[in-house]
Amino acid sequence: MHKARPLHAALLALGLGMATPAMTQAQDATVPVNITAQPLDQAITRLAEQTGLNIGGDAFLLEGRTAAPLRGDYTPEQALQNLLQGTGVTYERTGSNSVLLKPQAQGSDEVSSLPPVQISAATDVNPTDTLDYGRAELETLQPQDMKDLFSEESSVSVGGPIAINQKVYVRGVEETAMAVSVDGARQNNKVFHHNATNLIDPALLKAVRASAGVAPADDGPGAIGGSLVYETIDVDDVLAPDRTVGGFVDGRYASNGEVLTTSGSVYGRAGDVELLGYVKHMDGDDYEDGNGDTVNYSKPALISGLVKIAYENDRVGRFELSHEQVNDDSGRPYRANFADLTAGRPVPESREYDLTRTNTVFNYSRDRGEGLWNPKFTLAQNETDLETREVPLTAPDVTLVYNGITGSDSASVENLFHTPFATISTGVDYYDDSATFRFAGDPDLEESAENVGAFVQLRQPVGDWLFLSYGVRYDRQQFTGVDGSDHDDSGVSANLSGEVFLNEYVSINAGYSDVWGGVALAENFILNGAWAYGDVKPVESSNYTVGLRAQADGFFGELNVYETRIENGRTPSWGGGPDQFADFDIEGFDMAAGYQHGRGALSVKYSDIRSEKDGQEATSYDGNYFTVPLGKIITVNGSLALPSAKTSLGISAEVALENEVAGGDAKQQSYQVVDIYADYRPVEALTLRLSVDNLTDEAYTDRASYGHEFPTVVTLLEPGRSFALSARYTF
Template sequence: MSHSAPTRRRLRALALGVALGLGGVPFTGATAQTTPPGSEQQQYDIPPGPLNTVLTRFAERSGTFIAGDLRLTADKHSDGLRGRFSREEALDRILAGSGLMAERQDDGSYTLKAASTSTRLAPVTVTAPTHQRGRPRTLDYDRATIEAQRPQDIKDLFKKEASVAVGGPIAMNQKVYVRGVEETAMVVTVDGARQNNKVFHHNATNLIDPSLLKAARASAGVAAADAGPGALGGSLAYETVDAADLLAPDDNAGAFLDGRYASNGDTRSVAGAAFGRAGGFEGLGYIKHTDGNDYEDGNGDTARFTAPGLISGLVKVAYEDAGAGRFELSHEVVNDDAARPYRANFAGLDGGRPVPDSRVYDLTRRNTVFNYQRDTGQGYWNPAVTLAHNETELDTREVPLSAPDTQVVYTGITESVSATLKNVAHTRFANITFGLDHYDDSAIFREAGSADLEEAARNTGVFVQFRQDLWERLELSYGARYDDQTFTGTDDSHHDDEGVSSNVFGEFHVNDHLSLNAGYTDVWAGTALAENYILNGAWDYANLEPVRAHNRTVGLHVHRGGFFAEANRFRTAIANARVPSYSGDPAAVADFDIDGYDLAVGYMGRLGEVSVKYANIDSEKDGDPATSYDGNYFTAPLGELITVSGVFAMPRWPLELGASAEIALDNDDVESSGAKQQGYTVVDIYAEYRPVPPLTLRLSVDNLNDEDYVDRASYGQEFLDVSPLLEPGRSIALQARYDF
């Protein structure tokens, strides 16, 4: 990659200084004399590139002195840095997977050297390690980004992204759409564990507590072969925190308590964690509970059966040795148990069969994962193993109108047992990831007095993915996978099929400020399981067809002096998507076409950031506009969405101020279904203050303008006979966290 004259001068200066044996020769910019303390966080937007280039840009932005032997960075790559970090956090992420470390000196400078066996391995699961370069990313949140937002649910987590929509006002009915593709049409993993959670279309697919997360990454449309099988619309990966994410570099034990009160619905959340490490071992325990009352919408009306009832927990133990690698075992549980509208994703239906106003939804997701990883950033042997068990169970309990003295209980259980074995070979030609994966998925529906109904699918796949840099300007990622699947229907019939998927993605750095990218995938995903609550023992599976998808994306990214701009054009075409119904054909299929583009402009500086993002997404089913009903499990009508966000830090206080807005424009694409989707504008603001280092106080106002609206991705607003769930009206919240 070519460098500007000032950059070349700085690199020559460092090389000369090292050659002369001088210590503390700076990678630094003009702001070095006003460098804040190393623990102060700063916003960065540094694109991927050669490691020495990324380090140079980091030093210029932060005013950091870095000394070391330039030969250590030769032929090494960094995935860059985007987000808000302290210097130590930033350097950890820049050097992740490189086999290098930055050691802080007494004078505040850093010395670059090879990581010793006594130091913690680079946190390759926090941000993309070296071998993951060239992977297309629609979004990439790390722990610092997530913690800065302090999200209460998945909608909060993604609210700055115009291209990511989350329908549903409460955690148990929220569904995520990335560039118009519903998460069930993507490969979704938590700590590498495959999620098979399509239980009931009225509730959330993946019940996630974002407080547990240290990373969230999405590759919409174009996903690599090692992302997993069935990536029709791309991949979405979540990773939970471990002890090292919560401990300061020099601490070996810690804890925190976190409490929050929100005025709308008198919502109370309490969370706590304890964590520590010693002799290579580490452990963490975390628990959170949220309860309260029904909230009021922007009209001042009570939204019945929306009171929170969430409890979540995480236990994680690990052992890490620089030579042997990292061994990690975790168990996560998230549960929501409360009375909900009878059909939990909307308030009511005019007409149809008479039903009670509500029923209890007891929804639990459990995730148990063993991970082993050894990635030195070099050599041919860098293995990783994931063994996982994922289960989502939904119990619905209702009192029938025709028999008020009885209770009917239905149970749906989805389960996935999965394993992935892979290795990364770092060669001069490319970094090559290859391996095999397997899943055994099942969907069971259970009713007292009746035999269980079950569909199941077993899949074994092999894959290879190449990631290489050419001419210091072109980054390529390309690969393929072969999958063999056996599907079993409710009638115990077996259906065998096999297919090949391929992908390619490239990014060309025109210069230090402009890059162009393009990607394509052809995906074979076999036969997807039907949702549990529509399984029928009388189904005839004679005409099953495997589903395929084709994804295309092109884009550009510009950045200079803290300013950035981005534009992307994308399309996902899914053919033979399975759309069964209880009384219909279990092999019924439809074709979905999701097409759109997104834009972003903004600025990231020392004291904050501001961005404006826009997405325009059209979705069709069999050539007609897709509605929130017939697009179920694949897409939703989204139209035009705009997000505006900004953060401003005042270190002397220390105080941080932030604001965000979501603007949805009217969407008449689905007006033929009865009504157009109404536009809205909703504004959130917050102020965060640290009176003393261990204590963080946050005052926030959600829906400041008390907007009366239905989220664009929520169900039913285009239908005249559906009463959709309105979002909460204005809510004032106070949150306090104390770190021990």
Template sequence: MRPFTHAALTRPLLCALALACATATFADTATQAQHYELAAGPLGRNLSLIATQNGIPLAFDPALTQGLQSPALDGNYTPQQVLNLLIEGSGLKLIQKEDGSYTLEKSQNLTSLPAVKISASSINSPQTSLDYSRDELNAVQPRDVKELFKKDAAVAVGGSIPVNQKVYVRGVEETAMAVSIDGGRQNNKVFHHNATNLIDPSLLKAVRASAGVAAADDGPGAIGGSLVYETVDVEDLLSPQRNFGGFVDGRYSSNGDQLTTGASIYGRNSGFEALFYLNHTNGDDYEDGEGDTVRFTEPGLLSKLSKVAYEDEQVGRFELSMENVNDESQRPYRANFVGLTVGRPVPESRVYDLTRESLNFNYSRDTAQGLWNPSVTIASGETELETREVPLDDPTALIVYTGITESQSMTVKNTFYTRFGEIVAGVDHYDDSAIFRYEGDPDLEEQAENLGVFIQMRQTIGEQLNLSYGIRHDQQDFTGTDGSSHDDSGTSGNIAADYQINDYLTAKAAYAQVWGGVALAENFILNGGWSYDNIKAVEAENYSFALRTLVGGAFAEATLYQTDIENGRTPSYGGGPDLAANFKIDGYDIVVGFLGQRGEITMKYANIESEMDGIVASSYDGNYFTVPLGEIITISGTLNLSQVPVTLGMDAEFALENDAVEDSGAKQDSYTVVNAYVNYAATDNLNLRLSIDNLTDESYTDRASYGQEFTTVKTLLEPGRSIILSARLGF
């Protein structure tokens, strides 16, 4: 027998004392609501984080939470409410023991179902208009940015294929927003006939938009808000008990016999982790709703993502990511529409070879407490478009034009967690360029360099008011194609408030005044003969007001918003570099829905109007700022079957007729498009899905696509009905 020692007695006494203190501490705080802002992530990790931060004695078997994800949270809750929200829909329940500590058990009364939650995409946070988590992205399984945003009436995506798709958030084009991918600034405005940000959403972890009013730490140039994309990390793909894994994807679409294949492999060991991903799509031109082949629309997407990282609790996380997305194929001569019935004769098609690549380094150490939580991002990004065409007057010749945009950026900031709130302060810098190249001619280039300082405060006052406010100052040096230099500076400010009126009703308001400097012109219109004497910086004012309610499983929100842009740069090759216009984009959207134990249904309505210099803006003169949208309704819903791991889903878009643009020659026609799917989780590692896109075989042009209001433009019709089979096998 081992001899009895004082240590043998002391250890259990100390453990019991610690548990008693922790239980007492939690008892004091269990009924006190405080503000929580928690990203979606592994359930076990987030439960442990909340328990540690609040001194909650929580112990559970890690196998119970293996492979489960928890939702994002943003609001005022007691600690116990947070724990219950995190496990909602997981098939687990929170059990309090006699000693006051907590544990997790499998619920005997619930069938384990995929977590269903009210997320920020339905009920918005103070300064965010949409926020997609990894779970939500997995449910949608988007193939392109159009599918990514298809459930949001206030987010429109013009274009029928990735190479010509552009995103409009509450009527504002993405080029008028501060866009980042994995923290790296995006400068991808090459040619108005193709996409601005070529993105493969297959491995996105999160998407967040702050429409209109963006925080100071979202970056410079947030004229119409910010748009943030994040790609997955290894921990998003591996359960806590595993250190290695991967998957293979396959997707077949009957419309155009299009096949997508993808594969990823990832692992971690002793703090190190690595991820590699490859995705490719090929096939034929698709058919529209009338059964006609839409020429030059064959898929040509190839994307690659690599990540390596090291993380240590004391030191922080170091991450290096490399991404390359390419789309190369024969496209309509002007890739965003079929052709013109007037004007100079041009070839029917030409090759568009569009590539976006980036190299990002991120370091962060966020302890969620204290005054030292640094973050550093160093990013290099480039988008290159090469067009190749055979001129009509010389079939033996080949004309090649090349546009290259580059951005080198860096952000250094620190988060201070104080008793007054959370303060983020830092500096950022970018060096952007736009180059046009044609063999035999000198390169044409515009360049802009910017240094900014910023501070953003986020705080909770009492139990009902959440505030976010900040300021930034930017100094820009702009250089034109003639070598002339133009220095300017300006200050931007923002404030957003979220006030909980009672248990059911919350009011929100936000305002921002933004100085954006001089935006670079698109590469394909640069002119060496331009004079920049009257070039001016762009400025904007944004505001929004909202009311939201949540009663049981029912929720609703109404938002009114407006963006006023002054000196929005609208250069043209022959008109000069300093042409400018004022834009007014205003509207409102309404969200209503119901969340049940096994699913949810949501309806969203948006009514958006756009003006340029006091006249209704068209898709031509609104380039890089806005597009006519009018009224759009979306309906989406999911149902989880109780006895089998099957989810049924649908979404529909109703675009109402828009005659506001009729002065341009034609109105925008109404249309209805319906999509449906059934998803079957055959095993833990095998997921199967059958989808039918455009169920009614509607023949239509997307509301945000170019040229519908012009009688001289033949628009690109969207794909007709398509039956899609997809599978993912994990290992």
């Protein structure tokens, strides 16, 4: 996705996982604006980035519309007027630095609107960002799980057919090797390699940003393979500026497994105070795969919720307290990421997995978009608790209960200096991570790591033709093993990326980073009280990416080449000891091409990713917590708006080509899966969606799922064809 250079902060800093107060920038001051011809929703976002103007509106209003290029010095309002010319969209002022978009004229050709969503820009743009989704994209996707969330990206893969076993891989790097945050809170969720790393309900999200490989220093410590940033919704994302109270109720029924999903939210504002509450529940039966066979222990059992309270005004800034909780509790295959083994020790067919992730965050920010005092503060507590319960084959009257808990207490203090030549982010951050394993009658086993870091990141426009982002951070870590031994170490990380705009149609971007990540904690379920720690090495990495982007008259294209080299990646095992290490090399390239004009869009994306461990091709077994074999993957996505019929149509497809893995004895089989949907809005308050997932009833194992290169592994096949009807009523 094309990234224009950000000159000022807008209302919400999506990428930082933190809301920021409205700007007080003088509206008669001119600023340089450089926006290429592109879809109108993207152009509006770029305008917010470059001018600091707070632009509210209706995301669906912009769908299928294209903005002409705009370059020069304008006041924010002049820039908006010029950008909207000929698009059928106009605006009205709602404050000294805020506007609300609206249709220019009513009629059959006007697009029916979705619930208002705030359009805003990030202050921490990285020229080499892999993806950047805002609320508008998420409203269109309506993701039910993490696989849906990244379904349009060939370079992002999600293994596992059910929420509890889904792991995310960005350009071949598992999320555990990335700096992952939710609302600014560090996530430390490496519990058990048979289940998900981060159990997240994507319906809670307003923004997702990934910086694969080359991540900015202010995204946090441990960005070995880049960063993955999630931000949950705020009141401003769902409540119109002229409303004080609102809400919605959602319902969805899917035929495969008879899955019923219900959710609802109530939100409001009173003066400077905002409050939002959200809850969701999924229930159903085991699904059938594409062969018509029931996949045992696959029924959904997800409950999630979010509560946020905030106080904000221009004078004191924004205070926000949020608590998020996601739980999945049900019987699963004994090893939740695959169905069975045809060889090896006998085990029960299933066991109970009760996984709960909680995230509590306090954020304060005051960013005026100018000046030298724009502070931010985050204090957070994250915990993932996995309890497994099983009945051994040799002792049918006994229930064994194992408990793994990972947690992270984290904090950061940061200030943004808006200077004439660059925006400078500098500060310190801290985390205290722990991994604990509990079994009744035995002493608790725990590893922990405490880290203090300092960072500075500059984002600098150079004229109208170059945007630079560069920074450095220093981290000092104390690691403590299960035997109580302490290991102290420190290191420096640096990053540099830039985008050169050759003209209004073509740009070239490149980035490089060296990252020091400290000692990674082992997963809870392999901790061994007999471990003796020897030379525990900090993990380090080097990353590069080079890309070309072009767009003109609605057409766009991209080409990216990248590599992540990880040195001293920790690979402990229960019997092998705590100080085992390996080197990983993950490289690949991706291409994208498409067209967006009027009311339609079409894109094709292709990725070819290869992974090695110690010079040998990595399998999904020995790549745990770092990578999986992916090979060649193609995604195709299209949409068409029919305003007179109040309808939008969409299609997405994934094609994975056959892939031989040298370390395995079987091929990863090819597959083709197609999903389609139709949205219809009969009245303003009601939105309906009819969708068909896996239209051709393909029987397949997702490329990023565990084990299909091994003939002894019975993999979990994805759900077969499913018809779904969903409805949202907004009040």
